[in-house]
Amino acid sequence: MEIFFARYELRLRRPWRIARTAQGPEAEALRRETIFVRLRDEDGVEGWGEGSPSLRYGESAETAAAALRRVDPAWLSFERPGVARARLRSELTRDRAARCALSLALTDGAARRRGLGLARFLGLEPPRTPRLSSVTVGIDRPERVREKARELRAYPRLKLKLGVPEDRELFRAFREGAPDNVTRVDANEGWPSVEEALRRLEWLAADGRVEFVEQPLPASLPLEEHLRLKERSPLPLFADESCLDAADAERCAAAFHGVNVKVVKTGGVAEAKETLEAARARGLQTMLGGMVESSLSVTATAHLAALADYLDLDGAWLTANDPFRGVWIDEGGVVRFDAAEGRAGIGVEPRREARLEWRRI
Numbered sequence: 001m002e003i004f005f006a007r008y009e010l011r012l013r014r015p016w017r018i019a020r021t022a023q024g025p026e027a028e029a030l031r032r033e034t035i036f037v038r039l040r041d042e043d044g045v046e047g048w049g050e051g052s053p054s055l056r057y058g059e060s061a062e063t064a065a066a067a068l069r070r071v072d073p074a075w076l077s078f079e080r081p082g083v084a085r086a087r088l089r090s091e092l093t094r095d096r097a098a099r100c101a102l103s104l105a106l107t108d109g110a111a112r113r114r115g116l117g118l119a120r121f122l123g124l125e126p127p128r129t130p131r132l133s134s135v136t137v138g139i140d141r142p143e144r145v146r147e148k149a150r151e152l153r154a155y156p157r158l159k160l161k162l163g164v165p166e167d168r169e170l171f172r173a174f175r176e177g178a179p180d181n182v183t184r185v186d187a188n189e190g191w192p193s194v195e196e197a198l199r200r201l202e203w204l205a206a207d208g209r210v211e212f213v214e215q216p217l218p219a220s221l222p223l224e225e226h227l228r229l230k231e232r233s234p235l236p237l238f239a240d241e242s243c244l245d246a247a248d249a250e251r252c253a254a255a256f257h258g259v260n261v262k263v264v265k266t267g268g269v270a271e272a273k274e275t276l277e278a279a280r281a282r283g284l285q286t287m288l289g290g291m292v293e294s295s296l297s298v299t300a301t302a303h304l305a306a307l308a309d310y311l312d313l314d315g316a317w318l319t320a321n322d323p324f325r326g327v328w329i330d331e332g333g334v335v336r337f338d339a340a341e342g343r344a345g346i347g348v349e350p351r352r353e354a355r356l357e358w359r360r361i
C-alpha cells in the first residue's frame with residue numbers, strides 16, 4: 001500500500017469563533033488547517049480520507065503529520081479494513097485526526113474495491129431523503145451576530161455559538177436578525193458551573209424556539225455536576241466535548257439527552273457508526289456533526305444519516321476553498337446528497353482548481 005498525505009489550509013468565509021477562541025486574533029479565526037490521506041493499493045484502487053485536527057484534543061496539523069509519518073504501510077489493507085483499523089487504534093491512540101484520515105481512507109478504498117457506496121458498505125440505507133442541517137453563527141460582536149443571523153434567515157435550522165460573558169447580548173442580537181428560526185445553542189464548555197448554566201438555560205428556554213443546548217459545562221467537571229444540570233435543565237442537553245466515542249455512551253446516557261458524533265472524534269466513519277449505535281441503544285438522541293473540514297469528511301459523515309436524529313453538517317459550508325465536491329447544503333438548509341449518489345466509496349471528487357501537495361510516506 002502506498003500512502004500519500006497533504007496538509008491543506010481551509011479558509012473560512014467568515015471569522016470563526018467559539019467560546020474557547022473568542023479572544024483570538026482575526027487572522028486565526030479565518031483559517032483552519034486540515035490533513036488529507038490518499039492510499040493506493042497494488043491494483044491501483046484508491047481510498048481517501050481527512051482528519052481535521054482540533055487543539056481542544058491536543059492536536060494540530062503538525063502532530064497529525066508527525067503521526068502519519070510513523071505509520072507502516074504494511075499495517076494497511078483494503079481487503080481487511082477492520083484488522084487495519086484495530087492496528088491503528090493501538091498504534092495511534094492519541095492521534096485521532098491522523099487515525100481518522102487513515103481509517104476513512106481504508107473504508108473508502110474497501111468500499112470502492114467492492115463497488116459499493118459507503119453507506120451500503122457499512123450496512124446502512126444510503127441517504128436519499130432530503131433533510132435539514134443547521135448552519136452556524138459563530139461568536140462575534142453583537143452587530144455582526146445580528147447581521148449574520150439576518151443573512152441566514154432562510155435556513156430553517158440555525159446553531160448559535162455562545163459560552164462567553166456577553167451571551168445574553170449576543171442572543172438578543174441574534175434574535176433581532178433571525179426572530180423565528182428554530183435554533184440550537186452550543187456553549188462549547190463555556191459555562192463554568194451548574195448555576196451559571198441554569199441561569200442561561202432558563203432564558204434560552206423562555207425564547208420558545210431553542211431546540212437543545214450542546215455542551216453547557218466543561219467536560220472535565222465531575223459526572224455528578226452534569227447529572228445535577230440534566231435533572232434541572234428546562235432544555236434537552238447534548239454532549240459534544242463529553243462524548244469522544246462509543247466508550248463514552250454509557251456516561252453520556254446518564255448525563256445528557258443526546259450526543260453529537262463526529263468522525264474525527266471517533267477516529268473514522270466505521271467508528272462513528274459504532275458510536276451512534278451505542279448511543280441509540282442507550283436511548284440517547286443523536287446528531288451528526290463535524291469540525292471545520294472539507295466536504296470529504298462531511299460526505300463520509302453524511303453516509304451515516306440513517307442513524308442520526310439531527311444533522312449539523314456545515315463544516316465545509318463554512319469554508320471558501322473546499323478542495324472536494326460532495327454532499328453540500330443548499331440555500332434552504334437542505335443537505336444535498338446527489339453528488340455522492342451512485343458512486344462507490346465516499347463518493348467525492350476533487351475540484352479541478354484545488355491544489356493539494358501530496359507527499360509520499
Ligand SMILES: [Mg+2]
Binds near residue numbers: 186215240260
Ligand atoms: Mg459542539
